[in-house]
Amino acid sequence: MIWHIFGKDWRHLWLLVAVVTIAQVANAALWFALGHFKEPQGLVIVAEVFSVGIFVAIAALITTTVQLDVLPGVSQDWLVRPIRRRDLLCAKLLFVLITAHVPMLLADLAHGTAAGFPLRESLTAALSRNAQILLFFSLPVLAIAAVTRTLVQVAAGMLAMWLTVTVVIIAGVLLRGGAAPPFAATGLQWMTPAFWSLLALSAAASIIPMQYFRRLTIRGRCIAVGAVVLAPMLSFATWASAFSVQQRLSVDPAIAEPITIAFDPSLGRSVAEPASTSADVVLLPIRVSALVPESIVMNDRSNVRLVGRDGTTLFTGRTTTKLGYGDDFPVGTTQGGEVRTHQRIVFPERVYERVRNQLVRMEIEYSLTIFHIAATNTISAVNGNERFTGLGWCKTKIDEDGDDIELGCIKTGGAPMCVGVALVNPASGKRNPESHYCAPDYTPYPTHVYPDSTSLFGVDIEFRDLRGLVTYPVDGSQLADARVILSSYLPAAHFTRRLVIPEVRLGDWAAVAAADEAQR
Amino acid sequence: MIVQVDNVWKRFGRLDALRGLSFSVHEGSVFALLGANGAGKTTTIKVLMNIVEPTIGDATVLGVNTRDVSHRELAQIGFVSENQEMPGRMTVSSYIDYLRPFYPSWDRALEADLLDELGLPPDRRIKDLSHGMRLKMALACALPFRPKLLVLDEPFSGLDPLVRDELLERLARHAGEMTILVSSHELAEIEHLTTHIAFLDRGKVLFQEALGDLRARLRQVRVTLDAEARAPATTPKEWLDVRAAGKVLSFVDTRFSERDLSARVAAVVGNARQIETQPVALRAIYTALARAVRDEKA
Numbered sequence: 040m041i042w043h044i045f046g047k048d049w050r051h052l053w054l055l056v057a058v059v060t061i062a063q064v065a066n067a068a069l070w071f072a073l074g075h076f077k078e079p080q081g082l083v084i085v086a087e088v089f090s091v092g093i094f095v096a097i098a099a100l101i102t103t104t105v106q107l108d109v110l111p112g113v114s115q116d117w118l119v120r121p122i123r124r125r126d127l128l129c130a131k132l133l134f135v136l137i138t139a140h141v142p143m144l145l146a147d148l149a150h151g152t153a154a155g156f157p158l159r160e161s162l163t164a165a166l167s168r169n170a171q172i173l174l175f176f177s178l179p180v181l182a183i184a185a186v187t188r189t190l191v192q193v194a195a196g197m198l199a200m201w202l203t204v205t206v207v208i209i210a211g212v213l214l215r216g217g218a219a220p221p222f223a224a225t226g227l228q229w230m231t232p233a234f235w236s237l238l239a240l241s242a243a244a245s246i247i248p249m250q251y252f253r254r255l256t257i258r259g260r261c262i263a264v265g266a267v268v269l270a271p272m273l274s275f276a277t278w279a280s281a282f283s284v285q286q287r288l289s290v291d292p293a294i295a296e297p298i299t300i301a302f303d304p305s306l307g308r309s310v311a312e313p314a315s316t317s318a319d320v321v322l323l324p325i326r327v328s329a330l331v332p333e334s335i336v337m338n339d340r341s342n343v344r345l346v347g348r349d350g351t352t353l354f355t356g357r358t359t360t361k362l363g364y365g366d367d368f369p370v371g372t373t374q375g376g377e378v379r380t381h382q383r384i385v386f387p388e389r390v391y392e393r394v395r396n397q398l399v400r401m402e403i404e405y406s407l408t409i410f411h412i413a414a415t416n417t418i419s420a421v422n423g424n425e426r427f428t429g430l431g432w433c434k435t436k437i438d439e440d441g442d443d444i445e446l447g448c449i450k451t452g453g454a455p456m457c458v459g460v461a462l463v464n465p466a467s468g469k470r471n472p473e474s475h476y477c478a479p480d481y482t483p484y485p486t487h488v489y490p491d492s493t494s495l496f497g498v499d500i501e502f503r504d505l506r507g508l509v510t511y512p513v514d515g516s517q518l519a520d521a522r523v524i525l526s527s528y529l530p531a532a533h534f535t536r537r538l539v540i541p542e543v544r545l546g547d548w549a550a551v552a553a554a555d556e557a558q559r
Numbered sequence: 560m561i562v563q564v565d566n567v568w569k570r571f572g573r574l575d576a577l578r579g580l581s582f583s584v585h586e587g588s589v590f591a592l593l594g595a596n597g598a599g600k601t602t603t604i605k606v607l608m609n610i611v612e613p614t615i616g617d618a619t620v621l622g623v624n625t626r627d628v629s630h631r632e633l634a635q636i637g638f639v640s641e642n643q644e645m646p647g648r649m650t651v652s653s654y655i656d657y658l659r660p661f662y663p664s665w666d667r668a669l670e671a672d673l674l675d676e677l678g679l680p681p682d683r684r685i686k687d688l689s690h691g692m693r694l695k696m697a698l699a700c701a702l703p704f705r706p707k708l709l710v711l712d713e714p715f716s717g718l719d720p721l722v723r724d725e726l727l728e729r730l731a732r733h734a735g736e737m738t739i740l741v742s743s744h745e746l747a748e749i750e751h752l753t754t755h756i757a758f759l760d761r762g763k764v765l766f767q768e769a770l771g772d773l774r775a776r777l778r779q780v781r782v783t784l785d786a787e788a789r790a791p792a793t794t795p796k797e798w799l800d801v802r803a804a805g806k807v808l809s810f811v812d813t814r815f816s817e818r819d820l821s822a823r824v825a826a827v828v829g830n831a832r833q834i835e836t837q838p839v840a841l842r843a844i845y846t847a848l849a850r851a852v853r854d855e856k857a
Contacts, residue, residue, distance in 0.1 A: 040661065047657050051648060107646065113610045116645045116697075119638035121630035121661045 040123065044130035045137075048107055052138070055103060059096045060142040066093050067150040067491050075434040075447030077495060090490035097139045097172075098180045102193045104134050105184035111256040112188065128251040135177055144169050147492035154493060155432060156451050164451035164492040171488050175236040182243035185250040186259040200267045207271035220274035224363035225339050226408060226456075226479030226530070227281050233482070234273045242266035278340055282406045286533045288483045295409050295532035297329035298336075302540045308548065309381040319391040320550040322381040323401075325538070332375030333412035335457065335528055337479055338368035338405065343384055346400040353394050358384040358403065364477060371459070371475060386545070395546040403538040408479065410457050410528035420444050420462060420500075420521035429527055430455060431493075437518070442505050446523060447497035453487035454496035456480050457528040462500055462513045466520045469512040471502065473526075481530055560619070561586050561708050561738045562607060567616035569602055569762075576602040577613070578762035589734055589752045591770075592742040593845050594759030595852075600742035601640075603759070604712045607740070608638060621707060634662055637701030637737075639694065640712035647686025651679050651696060662704035670703040677725065691722035698726060702733060709733075711741040715748060723748060750841040758845075760852050774838055778815040782808045782824055783833040791827050798827075800847040806832075811839055811847040 049056070069086045077083045108117050108127060117127075144165050151161025180193075187193050211220060222228045246259040286292070306324035327336060338358075345353040359367050367383035382403075416427040421444070423435035431450030438445050446460065457477035463470040476498045487494060500523060503515050513521050562584035569577040577599050584590040592600045605611045607620050609628035618625045621632050646654060651674075659665050674681065677695040679688075688696060694714060701709060711730075715723050727748055730739070734752055743749055750770075757767035782788075788803040794810070801810040808828060812820070815836065824831055839847070 043657075043660055047649075050653070109644075112644070113605055114640070114642045114644045116643050116700075118610050119608055119633060119636070119643075120658060121632075121634035123630045 040126045041130045041133060044108075044122070044127060045134055048104055048130065048134050049138075051107055052100070052103060052134075055100055056138040059093075059100050059139060062089075062093055062096055063142045063146040064149070066090055067146040070490055070493065070495070071150050071153055073495070075432070075449055075495070076436070076445055076497065077447070086490065094176065097143075097177065098193070098197075099190060100139055101135050101177055101180045102184040102187075102190050104138075105131055105181055106188065106190070109188050110185050110250050110254055124251050128247070131181070135181060136173075139177065140169050140173055143172070150491055150493055151451050154449050155426070156493075160451050161492070164487070167452065167485055168488050168492040171486060174240050176488075178243040178247065179239040182246040182250070182259070183263060185247060186256050186263060196263075200263075203267050204271050207268075208274050211271065211274045219362055221276065221278040222274075222281055226337070226481040227285055227339065229480055229482035229486070230281060230284075231273055235270050238266045238270055278406070282339065282533065282535070285481055286535070288481070289532040289534075290529070291411070291531040292534070293532075294331055294334075294411065295407075295534035298407075298409065298534065298536070299328045300405065300536045300538050301326045301328070302538065302543070303379055306379045306381070309550070319386045319388045321384045321386065321391075321545050321548045322550045323384055323548055324379070325382050326377055326379050327370050328377040330370075330372050330375050330378060330409070331411060333373055333415075333526070334371070334375070334531075335410040335459070335475055335477070336368070336370040336378075337364060337408045337410060337457075337477060337530075338370075338382075339408055339479070339533070340406045341368070341382075342404045344402040344404075345390075345394060346402070347394075348398060348400075353399060354386060354390045356387075358382070360385050364479060371473070373473075383550070391545065395549065396544060398542045398544055401538075401540040401543050405536040405538065406533070407536065408481070408530050408533045410477070411531040412459075413455075413527045413529045415524060415526045417463075417522045417524050418446070420502075420518050420523050423523065427525070430458075430525065433525070435523060438499065440505065441515070442503040443499040443501050444518070444523060445497060445499055446525070447495065450494050450496070451492060452485055452494065453480075454494040455527045456530075458496075458498065459524075459526040459528065460498055460500050461524045462502055462511070462521055463524055464513045464517045464521045467513075467517065469517070471500075471511050471513050473524075474498075474500070475528075477528070479530065481533070560584060561588075562590075562618070562620055562740060564603070564607075564618040565616055567603075567606060567613045567618050569599075569606060569611065570614045576762055577606070579616070580759070580762060580764055582757045582764045582767045584738060584740055585755070586738055587735075588754045589739040589741065589749075591746075591749060591753045591756045591841075592740065592759060593746070593756055593848075594742075595849055597761075598759040599762040600759055601712055602762075604640075604710055604740070604742060608633075608636070608710065630661070634664070634704065635707040637704070637706035637709040638712075639697040639701050639710070639714045641694065641714065641716040642712070643693070643697050645685045645693065645696065645700075648684060650682050650684050651688075651699075652681035654685060654696075655700060658700055659703075665704045667703070669705070670699070673699045673702055673729070676729065691718050694718065695722065695726065698729065702729075706737055709737050709739045711739065711743070713742055713744065715743055727752070746842040746845050747840065753841065756841070756844075758848050765848070765852065770841070773844065776813060776815050777839045777844055778812050778836040779839050779843065780810055780812045780815075780820070780824070781835040781837075782828060782831045783835075784808065784828060785830070785832055788828075794827065795823070799851045811843065812836075 066089055069089060073082060073086060109115050147165035147168060148161050151164055152158060183193055183196055187196060222230055242262050245262050249255050250259045303324045303326035309322040341358045343358045344355045347353050369380050370378050372378050414429045418425045418433055418435055420435055421437060426432045431448045433446060433448040435444055435446050456479055459473045459475045461471055461473040502511050502513060560583045564580055564582050567577050567580045580603060594600050606613050606618055607625055609625050612626055620628055621635060623632050677699055679696055679699055731752060741749060753770050755769050758765045784806050788806050788808040790801050790803045794801050797812060797814040799811040799813060821834060824834055
């Protein structure tokens, strides 16, 4: 009777199914049309909103499908009919698969193959996205629909869930004195959606059979509420505990074992800091040793503690006020060995003014990740059009201002989290400094659901400074011969280090002083 | 027994909707569940259909514990309720087409006959049907598979007399083929169908009995006295709904016996000039019992 119930639902919902299917195909077509450089720009916002709208439409389709045979209540006609509960559940699952997920799979597959990716690669990406959406979106939506009676109730329930999670997270921020949740904007951020997904899937796996076979609506709703209340709890976890989990997930922990960090006053003051630097910034000279060649070290988080000579703690806090990754810890090497650099540390102004001329003990606790090169490719700097394993299909062009080369790539699955780009002229042997574009995401499994099974990414490679302050070895006159070296990096190991400087005077390493010196 | 209910309790929060309910329904009978609003009639039916589970106790339908009632039993049970939520967006014919394959014993000729007789418009959406037409629709979906048990929960509520008569006529025609369990306030209408009744009050069965036996032992008694009648301060428990008007005292005698009636009346009110008796209609039985229960509560 599964197909019989399916047929009944189809006769009711074929129009909605058609709309959702057309929307999914249009979504794939839209992103394909945006091409490598997401042009025209005006269409990008439309495409992004449209892609979110697809999820809303799928949720509406799932809800309507389930609620054609409403589960909560005691007056529904189907309850007194000889309909096997198992058949009803199977029919609903089948309907969701066929009407929401098969079109999604086909649209993703069409986009992948239209972009020239092999069928197998496109299919793998499409299946992976489909499975994730099924497990972590469609089934939880189905569970919510199973404990409600109307689409409005589902919408209200989801709004209430969102509000609850938001309020608890905001409460957490307030409890931490305004500090963001520990993993916000770091590579560990995957833990939050992973935890939520796991909760949602577990709740759905409990609610759906319970509701279809025993119709325990109150219990099902309690489980849903419980999952929602638990969801923000991860934001109360400590950074140390989360990072220790991440360390255990390191792909190649041995690569980080020999790495050391030392204070290196012989490096002198930095001269690179711009003159606009505020007075509370310290540029601490450090030496990072025993790096493997072609590696980058990302500072996931570092905490600094200043201790006075009498042993009292003068300050403890993060070394940067920024969320996410900035240029405060520029450590990268092609040759390997050691890197000498300046770590940018920002202190609260009152603290800095109080201790700048004192000798203090400085302790820094680092949580770091070393990225190792995964692949290096080159592409013509102008009008390049190449396909690379791991990076996908890339193109280059000069931007409208005439100061950057735009590199745009289309890839099945998620975008690479860290790429290094450098402009070289093979004829002259000249090479511009490598720039890194990293958005660390240490998810230990492939995840990519938005906007479809392919992703677009791009970087701008500067070859001319319009202000005239910087000159590049490979400038605009050499672009015809120039090539872009494109390196992708993958995280190899997550590790912690502790740097202790027994005596240091912050004022000696003040950024402003360094900038003044540079001007002189 | 088609239905057997043993000491069933059903609690909703702090409310005990059923409190040790027990009764049984014989095969082939037309069993009426009577009781005031809130007595537990609908809850009893929901328990029997396995729509809600009893909190305590067991009930069986077609020999199966109600907690285990599944598609196999439901394929032999017809159900009509005033509150039945049918899929409003489906048309009459598409819904019947949908239901048909679920019932192995579905009789298409009977289906056609019912649709024709009940005057159901096949192409109209169920949500566009009037209340009466929806009940007819429910009946048209409950009879074609020739159920062993037909459960009717207030099937005549809010119906105009014409529709009610049509439904009753239809039911009367099929009454002999199946067991019918009906909860209804329309006592006069179902009286000629009913073979057994159970009277529910606050989740309990006060009594259940074959209607014939009940009629035999219940009589409306009208006693004419020589003087102005006054309701006696104490009356026998078996006298219900005792009323005095002029020289006439009337009551329902629940232990009627032609032989000793005069003596029992004389023992309470003295000599009577005339004693008349007449059989009691189901409605009068219900009213008398309901009043007795109400007075007892008071």
